[in-house]
Amino acid sequence: MMVPRLAAVPRFATLFAAFLMPHLASVAAAQEKPYFVTYSQDLEEPGNLEIETKTALARPSDSSHYGATALELEYGVSAWWTAELYLDGQSTGHQSSLYTGFRVENRIRPLMREHVINPVLYVEYESISGADKTLLEVVGHDAETNLATENGEARREHKHEAEFKLILSSNFKDWNVSENFIAEKNLGHSPWEFGYAVGATHSLRGKASVKDCTFCAEKFIGGIEAYGGLGDTQSLSLRETSHYIAPLLGWQIRRLARLSFSPGFGLTSSSLDRIYRVGLAFEIAQPGGWFHAQKGSTR
Amino acid sequence: MRLRNAVIWLFAFGAMVLAGAASSSRWEHVPSKDHARANPLTGQNEAIEAGRTIYRDHCLQCHKVDGRGDGRKKPSLRSARVSGASDGDIEWFLRQGDLAHGMPSWSNLPEAQRWQLVAYLRSIQ
Numbered sequence: 001m002m003v004p005r006l007a008a009v010p011r012f013a014t015l016f017a018a019f020l021m022p023h024l025a026s027v028a029a030a031q032e033k034p035y036f037v038t039y040s041q042d043l044e045e046p047g048n049l050e051i052e053t054k055t056a057l058a059r060p061s062d063s064s065h066y067g068a069t070a071l072e073l074e075y076g077v078s079a080w081w082t083a084e085l086y087l088d089g090q091s092t093g094h095q096s097s098l099y100t101g102f103r104v105e106n107r108i109r110p111l112m113r114e115h116v117i118n119p120v121l122y123v124e125y126e127s128i129s130g131a132d133k134t135l136l137e138v139v140g141h142d143a144e145t146n147l148a149t150e151n152g153e154a155r156r157e158h159k160h161e162a163e164f165k166l167i168l169s170s171n172f173k174d175w176n177v178s179e180n181f182i183a184e185k186n187l188g189h190s191p192w193e194f195g196y197a198v199g200a201t202h203s204l205r206g207k208a209s210v211k212d213c214t215f216c217a218e219k220f221i222g223g224i225e226a227y228g229g230l231g232d233t234q235s236l237s238l239r240e241t242s243h244y245i246a247p248l249l250g251w252q253i254r255r256l257a258r259l260s261f262s263p264g265f266g267l268t269s270s271s272l273d274r275i276y277r278v279g280l281a282f283e284i285a286q287p288g289g290w291f292h293a294q295k296g297s298t299r
Numbered sequence: 300m301r302l303r304n305a306v307i308w309l310f311a312f313g314a315m316v317l318a319g320a321a322s323s324s325r326w327e328h329v330p331s332k333d334h335a336r337a338n339p340l341t342g343q344n345e346a347i348e349a350g351r352t353i354y355r356d357h358c359l360q361c362h363k364v365d366g367r368g369d370g371r372k373k374p375s376l377r378s379a380r381v382s383g384a385s386d387g388d389i390e391w392f393l394r395q396g397d398l399a400h401g402m403p404s405w406s407n408l409p410e411a412q413r414w415q416l417v418a419y420l421r422s423i424q
Contacts, residue, residue, distance in 0.1 A: 032407075033407075040407075041404075041406075041407075042407050043403070045360075045361075045403050046401050046403065047361075048360070078398075078401065079396060079397075079398040079399075079400075079401050079402060079403050079404075080398040080399070109398060112397075112398045112399045113395060114394055114395045114396070114404055114406050171406040171407055173410070174409040174410060174411075176407065203409055205409075206409035206410060206411035206412065207349065207409070207411040207412065207415065208349040208350075208352060208353050208411075208412050208415055209349060209352075210345045210348040210349050210352070211352075212352060218409070218412075255356060285360035286360050286361070
């Protein structure tokens with residue numbers, strides 16, 4: 001099966017943007033954390049749709065620089081269940097730009113009450129090619145050499161993978177601390193691969209300002225995350241695994257968008273030296289409401 | 300005829316008891332330590348104004364203008380149940396949410412913002 005070329009994506013994106021434009025006025029701000037790899041207990045508010053792009057920019061040694069973007073559509077099915085679709089693509093210098101596959105993911109909070117530690121169960125199906133470089137998780141013995149394969153060759157490899165995460169997350173004293181344990185299985189004959197992600201965030205100020213503002217401290221959230229591979233069932237060791245540490249900064253730009261940025265630093269010889277990530281998210285409040293009239297109140 | 304009246308009264312009484320039970324049960328689970336907490340921002344006008352902005356950003360989409368509710372599943376916040384709750388009850392409930400019934404948890408907001416919301420909710424009763 002051929003993976004469709006990236007050329008189809010801009011046309012789809014233009015149509016999609018044209019449809020959404022009139023509705024961007026109903027965007028609501030979300031207090032989401034600027035994590036790129038780690039998940040916290042935050043789910044999408046029920047009925048809301050968030051559109052987010054997460055871009056990774058890096059240069060593996062012995063290869064060209066690349067930019068890989070995941071377009072995420074995240075929908076709050078209920079207050080305890082969020083469903084997500086990711087469409088991935090990448091562009092590598094002196095090579096090509098291409099669509100690298102999709103992921104479908106569900107996150108469920110099994111406990112309806114708030115606890116000191118809140119578990120969230122995460123289940124994902126991925127259909128991606130070997131050219132996917134979004135690095136939204138690092139597992140097993142993932143290494144920078146995997147990212148150095150030429151696009152033409154890498155895109156011929158197709159991976160059908162199932163991924164499970166146990167997300168543990170705590171909100172206390174304006175901190176969020178999250179730990180994720182990852183198990184991933186190529187549905188072919190590969191072994192289970194394991195990984196982790198941990199992170200902490202804190203908003204720069206607790207109290208909200210009286211006036212609407214763009215640059216006030218409470219609009220910024222700082223933090224740090226660390227993630228990496230823990231080997232696989234054939235070799236459950238940290239030898240030749242990649243690990244990263246990445247400071248995080250998130251900025252809620254009024255009610256319009258959320259921008260996040262993170263420079264990541266590789267900690268082992270298998271890791272990329274540096275990976276820069278940029279995220280841009282728009283939240284659309286209650287798009288379901290566009291299709292039926294409101295009862296009893298005005299907007 | 301008398302029997303019909305009696306049945307109507309019985310239903311009306313039953314409905315009142317049920318409504319009473321529903322309205323009190325929301326706060327029954329609040330731990331006494333949380334129930335007793337007072338809003339540290341009480342009496343500050345800025346807290347109400349800041350709460351109004353947070354309300355617009357996070358709550359308006361469901362609870363609508365001035366907390367009047369959507370007439371369906373998202374309740375009005377100008378109610379005897381809300382005005383009868385202590386500051387601590389409301390702050391606790393915002394932290395918990397009611398995930399099973401569509402109310403998200405707001406434990407991800409800084410605590411000061413939850414108190415600003417409580418100040419705003421008090422101001423619209």
